[in-house]
Amino acid sequence: MSDIDTVGIAGSRVRSFIERVEQLEQEIAELTEGKKEVFAEAKGEGFDVKILKEIIKLRKQDKDERDEHETLLDLYMRAMEEPEPVAKAA
Amino acid sequence: MSDIDTVGIAGSRVRSFIERVEQLEQEIAELTEGKKEVFAEAKGEGFDVKILKEIIKLRKQDKDERDEHETLLDLYMRAMEEPEPVAKAA
Amino acid sequence: MSDIDTVGIAGSRVRSFIERVEQLEQEIAELTEGKKEVFAEAKGEGFDVKILKEIIKLRKQDKDERDEHETLLDLYMRAMEEPEPVAKAA
């Protein structure tokens, strides 16, 4: 196979990857636009957008923290299962 | 209508806004995950992810510039259609 | 004043800023090194470094979340103090 063909094939792959990413970014941009519209609507009804965002952030943090706690719990449990618990005599 | 009801109604609206935003953020997170997978796949085939991202960024820049040009073109064309050209009194 | 002098003066200021930052980064690097040593010491005594880091991260999150709650509380209280509370009749 010639270099030209190789390049062509690789080029196709590159093009494919790039277009898939661009498609995803397109959809993300649309959803982001949707978020803006929701906030604008809320603002139009007299709600304080800053507070709404703060609430959403807190809820996310709570969720993350719960996930994190589970991670720690997992770590502890894995540590417990270890054959030699490493506790050294003082 | 009582204050309690007002609060209840406002609370429902708040809840609705928040859930809509969280739903949108959920979908965005999934698409972002999709992007990561595409890049991982490209990497697995030996492509340089950093360069791919560079290309995507450049293409976006180009697109933005083209959009900008179209905007300018629109402006010029609208100006052409104006009854009274452009000569502004000093 | 000549351009040369201006450049010279600006150069001194630039030099001063850069050296101050580099000094700070130097101290940061030493403290970071200190952290590594603490973790190495803990590891040497049989503790699981990953779990230690997880605990530290959680404690930081807890603190951040408390700060965040206070922020939200502040926002609510400021909103309460507003002349026109914006509650619209349905």
Add this chain to the structure above:
Amino acid sequence: MSDIDTVGIAGSRVRSFIERVEQLEQEIAELTEGKKEVFAEAKGEGFDVKILKEIIKLRKQDKDERDEHETLLDLYMRAMEEPEPVAKAA
């Protein structure tokens, strides 16, 4: 020694490690804050922060390269001092 005591002792050590790390991170945070202030000050005098950071990064690179050279120089000099040059049996 009982398990309870062992746990207590290990707990003390854990606490000690964590507090030492948190103390270090506290100091790092303060120095990082100091960096931000220096950059803010520079910005206030009309300097381009992005460029300042670029300069600092380049100087660090240069310094790393110089350190690398010194390391190599050390290696060569130590090699010179060796009784039996370098001829290794295959």
Add this chain to the structure above:
DNA sequence: CACTGGAAAATGCCGC
């Protein structure tokens, strides 16, 4: 239009 906060990218570190 400057500033803050959040997403993305680059870097360095760790384990395998």
Add this chain to the structure above:
DNA sequence: GCGGCATTTTCCAGTG
């Protein structure tokens, strides 16, 4: 030695 992961730094959009 390298890939994956965590941290740090950079960039950008949104806000006032």
